Amino acid sequence: MTVLMIVGLFFIAAVLGLMTLYMSYATISKSPSSELKKRLRKIALETEEEFPADLKLEILVEMSPIDKFLYKFKQIRKLDSLIDKAGLKVDIKMFSLIIVVSALNGFFIGAAIQRGILPAVVFMIIGGWIPLHYLLFKKNRRILQFTEQFPGALDMISRSLKAGHSFAAAIQMVGNEMPDPMGGLFKTAYEEQSLGLSLQDAFTHMTERIESEDLRFFITAINLYKEIGGNLSEILENLAHTIRERIRVRRQARVYTAQGRLSGYILGVAPVVMALFFYYTTPGYIEELFNTSVGRYAMVYAIISQIVGYLIIRRIVDIKI
Numbered sequence: 001m002t003v004l005m006i007v008g009l010f011f012i013a014a015v016l017g018l019m020t021l022y023m024s025y026a027t028i029s030k031s032p033s034s035e036l037k038k039r040l041r042k043i044a045l046e047t048e049e050e051f052p053a054d055l056k057l058e059i060l061v062e063m064s065p066i067d068k069f070l071y072k073f074k075q076i077r078k079l080d081s082l083i084d085k086a087g088l089k090v091d092i093k094m095f096s097l098i099i100v101v102s103a104l105n106g107f108f109i110g111a112a113i114q115r116g117i118l119p120a121v122v123f124m125i126i127g128g129w130i131p132l133h134y135l136l137f138k139k140n141r142r143i144l145q146f147t148e149q150f151p152g153a154l155d156m157i158s159r160s161l162k163a164g165h166s167f168a169a170a171i172q173m174v175g176n177e178m179p180d181p182m183g184g185l186f187k188t189a190y191e192e193q194s195l196g197l198s199l200q201d202a203f204t205h206m207t208e209r210i211e212s213e214d215l216r217f218f219i220t221a222i223n224l225y226k227e228i229g230g231n232l233s234e235i236l237e238n239l240a241h242t243i244r245e246r247i248r249v250r251r252q253a254r255v256y257t258a259q260g261r262l263s264g265y266i267l268g269v270a271p272v273v274m275a276l277f278f279y280y281t282t283p284g285y286i287e288e289l290f291n292t293s294v295g296r297y298a299m300v301y302a303i304i305s306q307i308v309g310y311l312i313i314r315r316i317v318d319i320k321i
Contacts (some may be wrong), residue, residue, distance in 0.1 A: 069095065084209055086138035087181055095131065103128035113290075122300055140179050143211055147247065149182040150214050154240035161233040168193060185209060200226070214243050250321045257317040264313035267305060 023132075070092055080092040086093075106127020111122035153174045155176045161171035168190065175187030178266055188209070189202040203219045225232045278286040289295035 080206070084137060085142070085211060086135050087142045088135070088138060096134075099128050099131050102131050106130075118296060118300060122303065138152055139211075146185070146210055146212055147214060147243070149178060150212070150218075150246075151240040151243045153182050153186065154218070154236045154243070158233045158236040161236075162225070165207055167232070168199065171199070181210065214239075214246075217242075234272050247320055250319075253319045253321060257319065258312065260317040262276045264310055264317070267313070271302065271306060 011216070020165060034208040036294060076096070079095070083090065083095055090098075103124045103286060104127070107120045107124035112121030113123075116172065133284070156174055156177065157167075160173055161167065165173070171186055171193070172190045175183050175185075175190050177183070178186070185206050189199070189206050192202040192205060193199050200223060203215070203222065207215055207219070218236075221235050223234075224230075226236060275286060289299045
């Protein structure tokens with residue numbers, strides 16, 4: 001084991017330990033006031049005319065220098081919005097640090113495996129991509145959970161309306177009774193409505209916290225009911241039935257595309273397994289990829305091709321319904 005590898009492993013262990021301690025402290029110390037400040041900060045930075053200038057100035061003064069620097073960049077603000085959609089209890093500073101540390105770890109690992117700037121840069125890109133991929137995974141998983149829970153929430157609202165409760169009371173019931181992410185999102189919408197925001201605007205804000213086509217249908221149904229009237233309970237029952245049918249068809253599509261997804265996983269893992277097999281059984285056969293410039297370029301090309309091929313197969317089998 002080289003000195004560079006030892007230093008790299010020590011650096012990884014130290015940074016991961018510090019990150020764990022910091023994330024534990026951040027999770028424990030997270031308070032409703034900090035959540036309120038975060039929401040106000042996002043509103044103040046994303047709006048221009050309708051937000052009071054004196055309140056906006058007060059919010060910006062309370063921001064740390066790091067926050068002021070990060071929120072100058074549009075991509076950082078998009079990343080912060082993506083963190084909210086994923087439901088992660090971590091601020092933008094911490095997640096940015098995670099991306100940087102993961103990229104540096106990839107750089108050290110690449111440099112330890114093979115000396116040279118090209119492998120180190122490739123592993124650095126992969127390391128920086130891993131947290132973003134995890135964030136997208138959490139966001140998609142949260143959307144799936146929301147979609148599965150949504151018909152039940154609509155049925156609860158419909159039954160509450162039939163029992164004589166107001167629409168706002170039905171929204172409050174969903175927020176109190178249903179698990180996250182459904183319960184938390186509806187609870188936030190009810191709190192915004194209690195503070196003076198219209199229910200239409202509160203649900204519009206909900207679409208900024210989660211991406212759901214079914215939620216947009218729900219908002220459209222509410223808006224139509226407000227404009228032309230009708231039986232809202234029956235409308236919500238029909239919408240719940242439609243969403244359940246979409247879920248059923250989507251599950252059937254996943255069954256039909258299971259072979260394609262499995263083929264993508266096998267094609268992605270097989271080269272790595274074969275490379276490890278040859279590395280431990282016949283090292284001289286595989287060392288040409290590391291000891292020659294042509295081999296290193298071929299290895300980088302193979303890694304990029306594997307990633308592109310996996311993404312193409314995934315796009316083919318990902319049927320939108």
